[in-house]
Amino acid sequence: MSEVTGAVARARLALPARLVEGGRAYFWVAAAIAVVPAISADPYFIHILILSMMHAALVSSWNLLTGYAGLFSFGHQAFFGLGAYVSALMAMRLGLSPWLTLFAGGVVAAGAGLLIALPCLRLRAPPYIAIATLGFAEICRFVATNLVGLTRGELGLWGIPEMTALTVPGVGTLSFTGQRVPYFYLMLGLWVAIMALLYRLIRSPFGLALKSVRDSQDAAESLGVDITRTKVAAFVISAFLAGLVGSFYAHYVLILTPSAVLSVGVMVEIVAMTLVGGLGTFLGPTLGAFTLTLMLEYLRALGEYRLLIYGALLIVIILFMPEGAVQRLLPRRARF
Amino acid sequence: MIEQLFNGLVSGAVYALMASGLSLIWGTLKMLNFAHGEFYMLGGFGVYLGLLLAGFSPLLAVPLAMLGAGVVGIVAGRLVIHPLLDQPGWDVSPVIATLGLSILFQNLALHLWGERFKNIPYYIEGGVDLLGIRMAWQRVLIVAVTVVMIAVVVIALRRTWWGRALRATAQDRDAAMLAGINVYAVYLWTMGLAAALAALAAAMLAPIYSVNPWMGTALLLKAFIVCVLGGLGSLGGAILGGILLGTTESLTVILWSSEWKDVVAFVLLILVLWVRPAGLLGTREW
Numbered sequence: 336m337s338e339v340t341g342a343v344a345r346a347r348l349a350l351p352a353r354l355v356e357g358g359r360a361y362f363w364v365a366a367a368i369a370v371v372p373a374i375s376a377d378p379y380f381i382h383i384l385i386l387s388m389m390h391a392a393l394v395s396s397w398n399l400l401t402g403y404a405g406l407f408s409f410g411h412q413a414f415f416g417l418g419a420y421v422s423a424l425m426a427m428r429l430g431l432s433p434w435l436t437l438f439a440g441g442v443v444a445a446g447a448g449l450l451i452a453l454p455c456l457r458l459r460a461p462p463y464i465a466i467a468t469l470g471f472a473e474i475c476r477f478v479a480t481n482l483v484g485l486t487r488g489e490l491g492l493w494g495i496p497e498m499t500a501l502t503v504p505g506v507g508t509l510s511f512t513g514q515r516v517p518y519f520y521l522m523l524g525l526w527v528a529i530m531a532l533l534y535r536l537i538r539s540p541f542g543l544a545l546k547s548v549r550d551s552q553d554a555a556e557s558l559g560v561d562i563t564r565t566k567v568a569a570f571v572i573s574a575f576l577a578g579l580v581g582s583f584y585a586h587y588v589l590i591l592t593p594s595a596v597l598s599v600g601v602m603v604e605i606v607a608m609t610l611v612g613g614l615g616t617f618l619g620p621t622l623g624a625f626t627l628t629l630m631l632e633y634l635r636a637l638g639e640y641r642l643l644i645y646g647a648l649l650i651v652i653i654l655f656m657p658e659g660a661v662q663r664l665l666p667r668r669a670r671f
Numbered sequence: 672m673i674e675q676l677f678n679g680l681v682s683g684a685v686y687a688l689m690a691s692g693l694s695l696i697w698g699t700l701k702m703l704n705f706a707h708g709e710f711y712m713l714g715g716f717g718v719y720l721g722l723l724l725a726g727f728s729p730l731l732a733v734p735l736a737m738l739g740a741g742v743v744g745i746v747a748g749r750l751v752i753h754p755l756l757d758q759p760g761w762d763v764s765p766v767i768a769t770l771g772l773s774i775l776f777q778n779l780a781l782h783l784w785g786e787r788f789k790n791i792p793y794y795i796e797g798g799v800d801l802l803g804i805r806m807a808w809q810r811v812l813i814v815a816v817t818v819v820m821i822a823v824v825v826i827a828l829r830r831t832w833w834g835r836a837l838r839a840t841a842q843d844r845d846a847a848m849l850a851g852i853n854v855y856a857v858y859l860w861t862m863g864l865a866a867a868l869a870a871l872a873a874a875m876l877a878p879i880y881s882v883n884p885w886m887g888t889a890l891l892l893k894a895f896i897v898c899v900l901g902g903l904g905s906l907g908g909a910i911l912g913g914i915l916l917g918t919t920e921s922l923t924v925i926l927w928s929s930e931w932k933d934v935v936a937f938v939l940l941i942l943v944l945w946v947r948p949a950g951l952l953g954t955r956e957w
Contacts, residue, residue, distance in 0.1 A: 407763055453945070454941055454944050457945070458948055462697075462703040462762070462766065463899075463903075463948060465703065466703070466895050466944070467940075469895070470892075470895075470937045470940040471941060473937050474938060477931075477937070481930050481931060603770065603774065610767065639778075639781075639782070640778075642777075643774075643778040646773070646774030646775030646776075646778060647771070648771070650771035650775065654751065654754055654768070657764060
């Protein structure tokens with residue numbers, strides 16, 4: 336932990352605050368990451384970077400719902416897992432191109448988001464929303480486990496097709512079969528697109544509406560914010576993005592089990608990454624996702640003590656630095 | 672058929688024990704305890720250690736397990752929940768803190784006692800023939816112990832000074848403080864009592880299932896459903912909801928299949944939240 340935070344602290348000294356500020360920091364980070372495959376051909380490192388970007392995108396989509404709109408969803412794994420299963424099954428059983436099913440997974444997840452948004456509209460207390468969304472996610476997990484004929488249940492759905500070759504004008508044909516680097520650039524593209532979209536959303540009047548619903552529903556309503564529409568939109572957008580990331584996961588990892596993509600464990604990781612980075616901040620989820628993913632991969636030596644440390648980390652952070660561990664090390668102007 | 676319904680009553684009783692603890696915590700502290708499943712798990716291991724390692728009789732091992740879990744509940748409350756009280760973000764912070772506790776306890780148990788499932792002998796062997804079906808004494812015992820325990824809690828809440836202090840804190844925390852009640856002490860005792868109730872549930876169920884580090888996870892989710900069915904914060908609701916969920920599950924097994932009973936339970940949860948978020952007995956009634 337100290338090594339990672341130390342690195343962040345050094346980065347802070349090296350970068351003028353102007354560059355870290357706001358969303359621009361993202362494009363510097365993305366540009367820095369984009370050149371990694373040119374420097375290091377280590378497939379393991381590339382793999383970890385793909386996972387980090389995937390987590391960053393997933394956690395940011397949850398952050399829109401929970402950090403900005405204040406809707407304490409505890410069932411984000413439902414959207415991620417639904418996207419993964421829908422995209423994989425459509426590509427396998429209907430023979431559709433993964434490029435198409437990638438978005439189909441997102442759309443189905445968005446539909447699920449709409450469905451679970453409806454009972455949540457009446458609920459104001461965050462714990463109630465947490466229970467409702469958690470219940471929904473558990474339904475998805477049990478259905479995926481029980482429909483053995485369709486999903487093979489806990490035996491695992493394998494034989495998911497990889498992304499099909501893509502012809503890029505000027506570059507040539509990109510084949511994804513057994514390759515990491517094309518997946519790396521696909522995830523980078525998805526991640527940058529998702530972050531750009533979220534950045535625009537949060538800065539827009541819709542973003543202000545989200546924050547007003549979070550801070551005071553009554554005040555928001557009296558100022559003419561359409562609370563129902565705002566909440567439903569937050570659920571649908573957040574679910575779509577999570578479903579998109581889930582679809583990518585399916586065609587990258589190529590095997591799905593309900594306990595890997597639909598269990599509460601996914602949610603625990605999302606919460607932990609957000610907390611490490613800082614809830615309701617734009618940079619927080621990304622910092623948390625990269626910190627925890629890199630840390631957990633390179634601290635494999637800890638082996639079975641990993642989860643023990645995970646639990647302790649959650650408690651320590653919520654007790655002593657609820658605004659996020661990494662956020663503390665950044666200049667105040669970069670926090671927003 | 673009758674046997675299935677009786678089994679539903681047995682699981683309903685266990686759900687009620689779990690849910691009443693959760694509901695007490697919700698009623699006084701206004702928080703969800705995600706570590707409740709682990710209080711249950713610790714109770715299971717407590718009984719296992721007392722019975723099989725120390726060689727105590729169940730009459731000694733079960734109360735000791737409850738006491739142990741109660742102490743863990745109080746200590747966890749003091750160390751983790753107490754510092755978060757009166758801080759901003761109380762809506763979310765205890766959920767995350769108890770989630771951390773839950774992961775911590777599960778993995779501590781894994782390291783201390785291993786992942787092998789531990790079996791515990793029945794407290795009473797044999798069974799009784801009633802209404803044309805054979806009921807194991809162990810299952811009859813679960814229902815009886817639950818009824819007695821909940822009656823004791825209800826009487827204690829109504830008659831003792833401590834119970835009145837708890838109810839006063841639940842109704843209006845500031846007024847209770849003005850009346851000279853140390854609400855922070857009440858919070859800790861509530862955590863302890865809830866943990867002891869969960870441990871009792873585990874102690875009674877352990878001979879039928881087995882003891883392992885993950886035994887609390889599924890039951891915690893069921894207890895959430897029960898609390899919402901009955902109305903969070905209502906003790907009567909927790910009992911009613913427990914019986915309702917247990918019966919619904921056994922009816923699902925009779926009419927459909929046992930694999931889908933959990934799906935039915937969670938669909939029921941979302942329907943109740945949609946139609947009547949306050950639950951069946953949404954008014955606080957202790």
